[in-house]
Amino acid sequence: MSKSHAGETVLVYEALFEDIIYALPQLKASLRRDLDRLRQSARERGIHLFVMDLPLLGKHLDRCLSRGHYNAPGLPLSKRQSDVVEIPKFLGGLFLEIFDKTGCLRDDYSVMALRFLRQIYYLAKKLPLPFSEEALQTSVSDLFRIDASLPKPERFWTLDSPSDCEARVSFRGFSRCDYYATRAKVGDDGTTPSVSAVLGMMDQISIHLNTALGHYRPTEWSFKHGPGAISQETGPLNKYHWYGWSDRLESVYPFADCGFHSYSSWADEIRPPGDNYLPVSRLVAVPKTYEKPRLIAAEPSEHQWCQQNLWHYFRVRTSSTWVGDFIRFTDQSLNQELCTSGSRDGALCTVDLSSASDRVSCHAVGNLFRTNLSVLQALRASRTHMLSQAICSSEPAILNLNKFSTMGSANTFPVESLMFLTVAISVALLQQQLDPTLDNIKSLTGKVAVFGDDIIVPTDCRNLLQRSLEVLNFEVNRGKTYSEGFFRESCGVDCFKGECVTPIYWQGPCNGRPESVASTVDVANNFYQSFYIVTSQYLASTTPPLIGTVHADSDSFGFKSRLGSMFPQKRWNNDLQRHEVRGLRVSAACKTLEPDDDTALHQYFTEEPSPLNEWKAGTKLRPKLQLKFGWVDAALV
Numbered sequence: 001m002s003k004s005h006a007g008e009t010v011l012v013y014e015a016l017f018e019d020i021i022y023a024l025p026q027l028k029a030s031l032r033r034d035l036d037r038l039r040q041s042a043r044e045r046g047i048h049l050f051v052m053d054l055p056l057l058g059k060h061l062d063r064c065l066s067r068g069h070y071n072a073p074g075l076p077l078s079k080r081q082s083d084v085v086e087i088p089k090f091l092g093g094l095f096l097e098i099f100d101k102t103g104c105l106r107d108d109y110s111v112m113a114l115r116f117l118r119q120i121y122y123l124a125k126k127l128p129l130p131f132s133e134e135a136l137q138t139s140v141s142d143l144f145r146i147d148a149s150l151p152k153p154e155r156f157w158t159l160d161s162p163s164d165c166e167a168r169v170s171f172r173g174f175s176r177c178d179y180y181a182t183r184a185k186v187g188d189d190g191t192t193p194s195v196s197a198v199l200g201m202m203d204q205i206s207i208h209l210n211t212a213l214g215h216y217r218p219t220e221w222s223f224k225h226g227p228g229a230i231s232q233e234t235g236p237l238n239k240y241h242w243y244g245w246s247d248r249l250e251s252v253y254p255f256a257d258c259g260f261h262s263y264s265s266w267a268d269e270i271r272p273p274g275d276n277y278l279p280v281s282r283l284v285a286v287p288k289t290y291e292k293p294r295l296i297a298a299e300p301s302e303h304q305w306c307q308q309n310l311w312h313y314f315r316v317r318t319s320s321t322w323v324g325d326f327i328r329f330t331d332q333s334l335n336q337e338l339c340t341s342g343s344r345d346g347a348l349c350t351v352d353l354s355s356a357s358d359r360v361s362c363h364a365v366g367n368l369f370r371t372n373l374s375v376l377q378a379l380r381a382s383r384t385h386m387l388s389q390a391i392c393s394s395e396p397a398i399l400n401l402n403k404f405s406t407m408g409s410a411n412t413f414p415v416e417s418l419m420f421l422t423v424a425i426s427v428a429l430l431q432q433q434l435d436p437t438l439d440n441i442k443s444l445t446g447k448v449a450v451f452g453d454d455i456i457v458p459t460d461c462r463n464l465l466q467r468s469l470e471v472l473n474f475e476v477n478r479g480k481t482y483s484e485g486f487f488r489e490s491c492g493v494d495c496f497k498g499e500c501v502t503p504i505y506w507q508g509p510c511n512g513r514p515e516s517v518a519s520t521v522d523v524a525n526n527f528y529q530s531f532y533i534v535t536s537q538y539l540a541s542t543t544p545p546l547i548g549t550v551h552a553d554s555d556s557f558g559f560k561s562r563l564g565s566m567f568p569q570k571r572w573n574n575d576l577q578r579h580e581v582r583g584l585r586v587s588a589a590c591k592t593l594e595p596d597d598d599t600a601l602h603q604y605f606t607e608e609p610s611p612l613n614e615w616k617a618g619t620k621l622r623p624k625l626q627l628k629f630g631w632v633d634a635a636l637v
Contacts, residue, residue, distance in 0.1 A: 006047045008509045016536035017198035024028040048122035051290040058121030066485035070103040080438035087472035123502040140392035150402040153362035161251035171370035172574035175200040198468045201426035204436035212321035212373035221312040230301040231282040240599035242419030252381035261602040283389035297408035306382040307410035314414035325445045349459040349483035350490040354475045356453035360404045421450040447579045508544040514625035549635040565637040579634040588623040
């Protein structure tokens with residue numbers, strides 16, 4: 001972003017400060033001075049101030065809240081008011097509503113001031129800025145470095161069609177695995193319970209877990225393609241056309257049964273499924289933060305197809321058993337509720353991991369599913385063990401993966417979640433000196449929850465959990481892990497003493513494009529519903545005119561208002577017998593490339609469209625948003 005973009009960011013902050021002054025008029029003079037300091041710093045440091053400096057101050061504030069005491073961090077805009085007064089000059093008025101002059105948390109702290117303070121710090125944290133070439137090179141090098149630190153996969157993972165006996169020989173359990181047993185002894189600090197005991201408990205919990213999941217048969221679950229790109233080609237293409245089908249995949253997912261809608265279609269396939277075919281994923285970088293990109297691997301189309309079948313199995317089986325009391329794969333509300341609860345009394349802590357998906361080793365996955373060979377064989381068959389990259393010239397073009405999978409594989413999220421759940425339950429049972437029975441596992445409901453690498457456990461389990469995860473090659477992100485005091489964050493929710501203090505993130509200036517307009521309207525409505533009226537109005541003023549005003553409870557496109565809807569044009573639709581209003585709205589136009597073979601029938605049976613809806617076979621291109629006027633039911637706005 002240029003200096004002009006930094007100037008646009010300052011304009012949003014000016015509106016935000018007006019809202020804060022309206023709510024806290026006694027701080028008007030100090031807040032005006034703070035805004036002047038912000039303007040001056042923006043001229044000196046540019047956009048870096050908003051996407052780096054202020055969020056760092058916010059993270060320091062969160063850590064101070066968890067400790068109950070503020071100390072100067074030595075960062076920009078954090079200079080102390082004096083040798084006697086610990087709090088900073090910048091935003092000092094808001095700080096004094098939360099901490100006293102010595103930095104101690106006040107008993108009568110202001111939740112409103114805390115929300116305002118965090119909103120200032122985090123407003124521009126998630127601006128969609130392009131990452132630098134240096135950040136990209138560093139991220140790719142980190143990926144290679146982390147993978148090299150993991151243990152080499154067992155022979156089971158390299159064979160095309162290993163026997164069940166091979167799996168049983170390769171994986172004997174966490175506690176009997178020489179690699180983990182040695183690491184547990186080295187990392188054990190002599191306390192009770194020990195990490196070695198956790199490994200033994202994990203063996204028992206994994207048996208309960210695999211029993212709950214049950215036997216996996218691909219024909220009982222739905223195949224489909226994921227939304228992401230595939231490794232073989234770029235651009236629009238027919239994903240129902242197979243580029244290959246390896247012998248490894250064939251061993252669990254027979255080509256004739258899993259790749260076609262009928263045997264006649266399979267018989268017409270010219271290319272054999274496995275001859276000289278080597279599936280390779282392709283590394284892709286997408287924006288994440290100003291500091292670094294997100295690295296995702298585009299999977300081979302046939303692997304993506306079969307991984308989605310496994311993903312369906314994991315979703316259904318977990319939701320219908322006791323596992324669903326701890327993991328909800330499509331719903332973050334459990335973690336969010338326990339995060340709020342943990343912030344009230346400090347009984348629960350929130351744990352976050354660094355590069356979790358890059359640290360799930362084949363070693364660990366094999367031992368986790370050793371008692372469910374049907375799942376283990378499927379994970380091996382659908383795993384892409386080679387990664388190609390043309391992003392970083394200093395690293396090899398091909399990486400033979402030690403990790404189980406990368407971001408981009410549909411198996412990564414459910415497998416890592418189940419892995420972390422097994423560790424968390426094992427630690428909690430040991431800490432409470434309970435046997436690994438199913439009743440004792442269920443007694444942890446409301447105390448343990450996992451969503452990806454967001455883990456919640458009782459606070460007294462935090463140290464043992466961290467040591468156990470480190471033995472399994474994972475790394476706890478201490479900057480986002482909270483076990484002290486009463487601040488907690490998990491799955492997008494930030495809480496302090498039971499109060500939600502989650503900020504609203506600005507997504508950047510409106511550039512007039514439909515995507516940008518829709519995003520700005522959404523953010524403006526979020527500010528409006530949180531009573532940042534001036535900020536909401538400013539963001540609304542940056543969008544094209546003639547966007548209607550809808551009721552605050554409406555799901556229709558438009559700016560929300562508690563005073564009701566307002567559209568200049570109205571009519572009575574005699575055909576539909578309803579009142580309608582006309583306004584600017586966002587619509588999505590999606591073109592479809594029709595196939596030139598019989599894959600259309602396979603797509604029909606896979607997607608199972610409703611006979612009441614219009615359906616067209618083919619590859620749907622990326623939806624193109626459009627802004628246009630239209631008539632909508634007045635009752636919906």
